[in-house]
Amino acid sequence: MMKLWEGTIPLLAEEGWRDSLIEDGAPGWSARRYCSADLLLRLRPIGLALRATPSALSLRSAHPPLLCEEGHKFHDVAATFINGTKIAEDIKREVASELENLKHRGIQPGLAVVLVGDDAASSAYVNMKAKTCEQLGFYSRKLMMPSSLSTDQLLCEVRKLNQDDAIDGILVQLPLPKHVNKHAILESVDPQKDVDGFHSANVGSLVLGHETLVACTPLGVMEVLRRSGVKIEGANAIVLGRSDDVGKPQAILLMHANATVTICHSKTRNLPDVVRQADIVVAAIGKTAMVTRDWVKPGAVVIDVGTNKVSDRAEVQRLFGDDPTRWKDFEKRGYIWVGDVDERGVKEVASMMTPVPGGVGPMTIATLMKNTLKAARTRRAV
Numbered sequence: 001m002m003k004l005w006e007g008t009i010p011l012l013a014e015e016g017w018r019d020s021l022i023e024d025g026a027p028g029w030s031a032r033r034y035c036s037a038d039l040l041l042r043l044r045p046i047g048l049a050l051r052a053t054p055s056a057l058s059l060r061s062a063h064p065p066l067l068c069e070e071g072h073k074f075h076d077v078a079a080t081f082i083n084g085t086k087i088a089e090d091i092k093r094e095v096a097s098e099l100e101n102l103k104h105r106g107i108q109p110g111l112a113v114v115l116v117g118d119d120a121a122s123s124a125y126v127n128m129k130a131k132t133c134e135q136l137g138f139y140s141r142k143l144m145m146p147s148s149l150s151t152d153q154l155l156c157e158v159r160k161l162n163q164d165d166a167i168d169g170i171l172v173q174l175p176l177p178k179h180v181n182k183h184a185i186l187e188s189v190d191p192q193k194d195v196d197g198f199h200s201a202n203v204g205s206l207v208l209g210h211e212t213l214v215a216c217t218p219l220g221v222m223e224v225l226r227r228s229g230v231k232i233e234g235a236n237a238i239v240l241g242r243s244d245d246v247g248k249p250q251a252i253l254l255m256h257a258n259a260t261v262t263i264c265h266s267k268t269r270n271l272p273d274v275v276r277q278a279d280i281v282v283a284a285i286g287k288t289a290m291v292t293r294d295w296v297k298p299g300a301v302v303i304d305v306g307t308n309k310v311s312d313r314a315e316v317q318r319l320f321g322d323d324p325t326r327w328k329d330f331e332k333r334g335y336i337w338v339g340d341v342d343e344r345g346v347k348e349v350a351s352m353m354t355p356v357p358g359g360v361g362p363m364t365i366a367t368l369m370k371n372t373l374k375a376a377r378t379r380r381a382v
């Protein structure tokens with residue numbers, strides 16, 4: 001566990017330190033390296049908090065006015081878990097309220113979700129998206145196609161949706177069967193209705209920094225960071241993974257938010273050393289618990305995009321010990337979802353992190369809803 005000192009910075013502290021802290025921390029809270037390699041300051045709206053690793057405790061005697069003020073104590077604390085489910089609910093409520101306003105003007109934006117084949121996981125995702133649409137007040141259409149569908153037949157269906165005035169957003173659920181040309185299908189979606197943000201026109205606009213439809217998961221990560229008060233500007237951000245749907249757009253979004261961004265992938269040398277430089281880590285590699293405690297700089301913010309199915313008992317034991325919540329899930333389903341980050345170890349050094357499940361996952365549907373509303377507003381000019 002990390003040691004946390006909470007309270008206001010005492011008046012006796014050197015004025016320069018106080019000033020730079022206050023400037024750095026407002027508004028909300030942030031974490032920054034301070035004074036020595038393992039001494040960090042964390043600022044909260046209620047005041048200033050100092051977070052220090054155990055080895056930094058020796059600095060108490062070096063800086064008595066700052067660290068040993070009467071009445072303040074060091075506590076053991078773990079990282080704050082960011083509640084993605086709650087943030088997603090907030091976003092969905094905001095979207096529902098905007099839809100209500102549009103309804104009074106006789107407008108009901110619509111989303112079409114296309115599923116090809118009968119993959120159980122894809123089918124569950126599609127049902128969840130359609131259900132959320134209906135709950136929020138969108139018009140929702142679900143197209144279920146047989147896996148034998150050819151690329152040309154699917155292109156024909158997408159073109160019909162492009163022409164359909166009731167439909168503002170089109171989402172083709174991935175993965176598609178191997179014989180279907182995924183690139184041709186994604187490029188056939190009208191960019192104005194491309195709520196997944198995968199069309200090259202939208203990706204190009206994102207790179208150029210123009211207002212556009214952006215891939216839902218990286219957009220969700222940005223919402224999580226912003227709504228948790230994480231200071232992105234000037235931060236060193238590491239994106240683990242360079243996929244078209246997560247890593248690349250994530251890196252661009254962070255760069256546009258003025259982070260200094262490094263993209264890592266399977267050929268990156270000395271990966272743990274590179275990741276240790278980061279103030280913000282976004283892990284999207286699809287490798288169970290690969291990011292361990294020693295990869296993470298104390299005080300860093302860690303966002304875990306990975307969703308890996310673990311169905312091996314020994315692996316659950318290794319990762320979570322006797323954690324009753326995990327075991328309850330495991331006994332119920334025969335597997336659990338685990339991120340790319342080793343939660344047990346990393347929570348001891350990070351300042352904030354997203355859990356899996358309940359972190360980035362719920363955000364993806366919430367940002368899909370937000371994108372559909374945005375597509376409708378743009379296309380209908382409302």
Ligand code: NAP
Nearest residue numbers: 217241242243246265266284285286305306307360361364
């Ligand atoms: P992907 O297309 O398979 O890409 C994985 C990326 O990770 C690639 O860039 C790959 O590098 C890199 N990588 C793989 N092994 C690595 C290693 N050992 N060291 C360093 N980099 C490595 O995956 P994705 O679609 O981006 O998804 C990533 C994870 O996020 C998956 O677990 C997925 O299920 C999850 N996900 C979750 C959501 C959600 O809503 N929560 C949404 C999307 C994805 P190379 O390019 O060099 O191969």
